Amino acid sequence: MTRPLAALRSAFVPALSGVLATLAGVGAGHLVAALLDPADSPVLAVGSQVIDLTPTPVKEWAVAEFGTADKPILIGSVLVGVVLLAAAAGLLARRRFAYGAAALVVLVAIPAVVAATRPTAGAAAVVPSLVAGLVGVAALWWLVRAARPAAAGSVPEGEHARRTGDAGHGPSRRGLLVAVGVVAGAAAVMGGAGRWIASYRSRAVDIDLPAAADPLRALPKGLETRFDGITPLQVPNADFYRVDTRLDVPIVDVDDWTLTIDGDVDQEVTFTFDDLLAMDLVERDITLTCVSTSVGGKFVGGARWLGVPLTDLLDRAGVGSRADQIFSTDVDGMTISTPLAVATDGRDSMLAIGMNGEPLPREHGFPARMVVPGLYGFISATKWVTRMTLTTYDDQQAYWTERDWATDAPIKPSSRIDTPKALAQLDPGENVIGGVAWAQYDGGVGTVQVRVDGGAWQDAELGPDLGTDYWRQWFHRWDAEPGQHRIATRVVDGRGEPQTAVRAEPFPAGSSGIQELIVTVG
């Protein structure tokens, strides 16, 4: 055997020991966290910290590149980093066990510190990382011991086999295999159990919500019932886009939850969930849009929200004259700024507790979230909200404000092509082009237009009108001739103003420009 190969071989078992010991520790930490607070799991804690520390351009790139898959990719990267460091710890442990153990302790100290310094961390936040450290070091000790050569000097291959079962003379190859198997198995079982428990705890909530004081009419039939590929008029909860800084879903117990309104108010008030249920509830069709969505992007969705008008809540507290923002905080200390004057200008801003006839799904903010028509979600749609502080932009800066995003960001009007898809292969003859468009301000969607191969803009036909706060489905029948074609769309608002063709990136106040895609006919 060549020298580098031999070195590699002798490094393999120690490195593997470090990795397995670490995975066992992480698995144990994940399991304990699932029982206490899943957010304190070592991997999630580090992942969340990475999200918060990631510079905005990188985050934008990741969201654009991977969409909602950015989170599994992030967790994967954290795990790869951990595995490399764990392998190094294993190699150190071969030199001297204490070195390797120390490296492992440093490795778990990172999530422990991160978990303990989360804004809402309790004393128990470090427990999962402590458990991870203890289990990791114990597993490493066992693996290192099991891997130690039976005697000083070299033992011929066959000797190992013969020594199997000879407990008195130190560990054997079989001992090592058993240790490796047990540690790997335990890591998988504990990690798997942790995941299962966490997902069981985050299952849908079963509460009956009262009806709105003045319920909306049943939803009309949308264009999706006539044309394949057009986004449903109302997006089912399970398909609704999700954008937030959380890796997991906060598990909020509705009996412990309260919402406090404080800051520049006549009197601080606190509402329980039952207090909300006792108030007059309203129902509204509102389209939610994410500032991170690119032109033609996916992070937009229409839903029917049930909740309490925001001004009913603010009036109970009595807003002072100094405040210019609602600085809202979620269960985990995440903060969002909303311009007070905009939110209270008469639009249907609300604290939503229901979505499409069901309690808010945990992913979408259970038990309560803000919804403000016409403002991008990052300055308006606080999920899992527990506090609204009336304050000024000078006095307090929210999460995205600190990251240089705009503080006033009305949703830009836009039209999106849902069908056909970019680069689709179509049959010649009649094809339906269709999608959704929004212009969430006075006037709303006036017309939606379609342009083929840079020609004249032609009016599309519109689907049901649910008000200016809601998107509008549209379709256009196109007699397609063989060849390659460019199709584009734009919305013209009720005042006759077409959406701008000027391209803008999502940062800092939302994307703009016209979506154009290429299809092949023939």
Ligand SMILES: Nc1nc2c(c(=O)[nH]1)N[C@H]1C(S)=C(S)[C@@H](COP(=O)(O)O)O[C@H]1N2
């Ligand atoms: N607590 C909390 N609320 C949040 C966010 C968040 O990261 N944390 N993200 C906001 C953003 S950027 C958007 S676009 C909307 C998305 O709401 P959805 O996930 O229900 O679609 O929630 C907003 N509310």
Ligand SMILES: [Mo]
């Ligand atoms: Mo967003």
